[in-house]
Amino acid sequence: MAKQKKLQADSKYNPLDLDGDGIVSDTELAAVEALDKHEKQDAQRRMAWIAMISMLAFTALVFLPFFPDSRINALADLFSLFYIGMAGIVSAYFGAAAFISRGKK
Numbered sequence: 001m002a003k004q005k006k007l008q009a010d011s012k013y014n015p016l017d018l019d020g021d022g023i024v025s026d027t028e029l030a031a032v033e034a035l036d037k038h039e040k041q042d043a044q045r046r047m048a049w050i051a052m053i054s055m056l057a058f059t060a061l062v063f064l065p066f067f068p069d070s071r072i073n074a075l076a077d078l079f080s081l082f083y084i085g086m087a088g089i090v091s092a093y094f095g096a097a098a099f100i101s102r103g104k105k
Helices: 026-062 069-074 076-103
Strands: none
Touching (some): 026 076
8 A cells, every 4th residue: 555645734735635634645636526516516607507597578668657768779799698698698508508418318
């Protein structure tokens, strides 16, 4: 069995030592990687939800009576870009999620 290297007291890898024994094992590294992956997936999920909610809120806001038709017509191209951008975020998230879940089987 190979000798394991102990961490220094001020090592940048100390947060990875989950059990506090002074050694960062492969199991601890895998756990940290899994946590990082989970955090990334959570951030992507929140981004997709915010994009969907912003599209709905924006649509409701535009149909309120205090926006004149002339202003809405002048900004129509910008509105289209907004919807395309938000829909792109949502579709990329759901497409990636479907691709990843398909590979797990």
